[in-house]
Amino acid sequence: MPKNKRPQEREAKRGEIVASARALFMERGFEATPMSAIARSAGVTPNTIYWYFSDKDDLLITVLDELLVESWAAYRGQTASDDVDQLVWVVDGFRDLHLLISEIHARVEVSPALAAWHDRFHAASEGLLADELTARGVPEASLGPTVKIAVFVIEGLVTHGLEPAQARTILETLVAGMPSA
Amino acid sequence: MPKNKRPQEREAKRGEIVASARALFMERGFEATPMSAIARSAGVTPNTIYWYFSDKDDLLITVLDELLVESWAAYRGQTASDDVDQLVWVVDGFRDLHLLISEIHARVEVSPALAAWHDRFHAASEGLLADELTARGVPEASLGPTVKIAVFVIEGLVTHGLEPAQARTILETLVAGMPSA
């Protein structure tokens, strides 16, 4: 195309690739989705994807960033009544990402770029949770460990696919055991 | 070989394959270990492995069973002073398995055999932990959720590779928040 191809068209095609990848990654998982399937779904040859993304991990990270931005927006617009309700809401939101979440944790050991994304994600969400728990009266001293525990429980609930009812009970027990001022 | 080849030799070769697989799986992880590397390390052609094991997952499950038996024996022989010490001991034992543990959770979604193993493992270890916590005074009513929380925290600590000191602090906070009689 032209020297300065209108970035509109470029971004449109790029966006289609990301959308296809996102849908397939969420539905079948990362490893189970070949580049060829993403390409087919986006109406493109596999090679074309490599013009827009350096490799499959790069595409995954782009998808994850997109999901992250949307989740963040949804979180801001969420009506958090109870403490437990808030955690339940988070777990519910992650539920259809459980395939990806498990695979991310496995791939972190093999893809430095993904490891960096994972670290950023944890830092951000733990910071958010820390604010929330501080406001709820968790003392500064035990804040760090309490945040980690909550994060690990959330991850466990999601990756092990526990039923909503059971997840709620567990989160209630978790909150009941949190240190308070 | 013979009709009834002395099972000694057969088991010896099978054992060598398992030992090689175990070492490589633990060192590099499951996905990063090709069958060819296991074969080379065992002094065998890749095809030979398929005489003893139906596929790579079958070999993995054999390795995991072996590790499980040894862990169980070590657990029985362990001197559990404190509550926290006990959990710290468990986390320490799992530490060099963190590659495998992450990969198991991802592969559970794709390999029914591995999923079955994972379920059995959780049932067994949660049963064990339930006994332990009951003896420590956790009331029957909140036993289930408390066990799940502990398991998820242990898995989180292992897969995220937290430093021993940090892990201990987190486990202390966890135990402090457990319901008591």
Next chain:
DNA sequence: CGGGTTCTTGACTGCCGTTCAAGATAGGCT
């Protein structure tokens, strides 16, 4: 010393992520 089971292997298939070099496209410049 044959025969049939147990074991081993070389050759192969199909799929994967990724690379490469050739081609198509179309604005900017003269």
Next chain:
DNA sequence: AGCCTATCTTGAACGGCAGTCAAGAACCCG
């Protein structure tokens, strides 16, 4: 108008992977 060149697309190919297959080697039992 017509070339230049950067941008984009693709067919073909590579190397590595898990797993299959059919031919062969090994060796106890009759």
